[in-house]
Amino acid sequence: MxxxxxxxxxxxxxxxxxxxxxxxxxxxxxxxxxxxxxxxxxxxxxxxxxxxxxxxxxxxxxxxxxxxxxxxxxxxxxxxxxxxxxxIVRSFQISAVFPHMTVLENVRAALQRGLGTSFHFWRAERSLYPLHERAQELLAAVDLSSFANELTVNLPYGRKRALELATTMALEPDxxxxxxxxxxxxxxxxxxxxxxxxxxxxxxxxxxxxxxxxxxxxxxxxxxxxxxxxxxxxxxxxxxxxxxxxxxxxxxxxxxxxxxxx
Known part of the structure; x- marks a missing residue:
């Protein structure tokens, strides 16, 4: 006991x-x-x-x-x-984001990974729509809503770290x-x-x-x-x-x- x-x-x-x-x-x-x-x-x-x-x-x-x-x-x-x-999910060891995808696309890709599916980049964009709402919530949680359509490579350093937090949270870590x-x-x-x-x-x-x-x-x-x-x-x-x-x-x-x- x-x-x-x-x-x-x-x-x-x-x-x-x-x-x-x-x-x-x-x-x-x-x-x-x-x-x-x-x-x-x-x-x-x-x-x-x-x-x-x-x-x-x-x-x-x-x-x-x-x-x-x-x-x-x-x-x-x-x-x-x-x-x-x-x-158990580790973040910040290396940059955990794709620089030439938008901020929103990065979070959606992480959510897709969290569902246990592989990165189906070749699938129609609309197949990722169900993840869109949760991705927006995660961006709001790390104050990145206004950067959603920005290419990640253009983000200031501190904002990239915030995005890494969002992609880590997308994997629903304990x-x-x-x-x-x-x-x-x-x-x-x-x-x-x-x-x-x-x-x-x-x-x-x-x-x-x-x-x-x-x-x-x-x-x-x-x-x-x-x-x-x-x-x-x-x-x-x-x-x-x-x-x-x-x-x-x-x-x-x-x-x-x-x-x-x-």
Whole structure:
């Protein structure tokens, strides 16, 4: 009984998750619990193992040892496509949009993929009409309605990131993995995308890797800090930001950002 209650409370758990590359330990015995409905941030200095950890979760790398449980099911040895079908969708690792399609066409293509059909680009355009209304809703959710007929290649950088959020949401993920969602953005775009993440998190669970501590402090319910592949702190921002080990880990790199976000 206790076990099934916990399976309901935590959407994702890793136990002793470890990845070694020829003797180098990139992810070291990581125990992580992501609570359903939370925005959970994974932070740490460069080389801390955050990207490797994401690659383990999405099955692009096999773990050396350890266990990954999603919605109470052991998914450790599944293939990437199986894991994606379960509702774990990663965004922002690379641009997830087609530059020479319109904004609306990009979202409709993602919706079509979500239906489990392949990209039938050769089919009549009218076959995509039933998806039109949902696509418009998703564009409205990320404030892109006025850009619907714009070619994606012409969008400003921050708006492309908003479109990636919309295409990720089109796949109806249970767990959204956001990889550096505000990387390379100016101040105004950071603020806009942060608000959008907060908005789309409603009714969803988000695990995000993010360097910007102002973003993390403003939207994360919980934070896990990695250093050299090992978890050195886990908890709410107010607690983690005062942890001496965390402050030391960030000295000379993101320390100013860590302190500045108090």
């Amino acid at each position: 206790q076990e099934s209650r916990l399976a309901g409370e935590f959407i994702l758990e890793t136990q002793g998750l470890t990845k070694e590359f020829k003797g180098f330990v990139a992810v070291n015995n990581v125990d992580l619990k992501v609570r359903r409905g939370d925005i959970h941030a994974l932070i740490g200095p460069n080389g801390a193992g955050k990207t490797t950890f994401f690659n383990l979760l999405t099955k692009f790398l096999p773990p050396t040892r350890g266990k990954i449980t999603f919605n109470g099911t052991d998914i450790t040895h599944e293939k990437p496509a199986q894991t994606a079908r379960r509702g 767990l959204m993995l956001l990889d550096e969602p505000t990387q390379g953005m100016g101040h105004e775009d950071v603020g806009r995308v942060t608000e959008l993440i907060k908005k789309v998190a409603s009714g969803r669970t988000i695990l995000m890797v993010e360097h910007n501590m102002n973003v993390v402090s403003s939207i994360a319910d919980r934070i896990t800090v990695l250093q050299r592949g090992t978890v050195i702190a886990d908890g709410p921002y107010s607690e983690v930001s005062r942890n001496p080990q965390v402050i030391e880990a960030y000295m000379g790199s993101a320390d100013a950002a860590l302190q500045g976000a108090h």
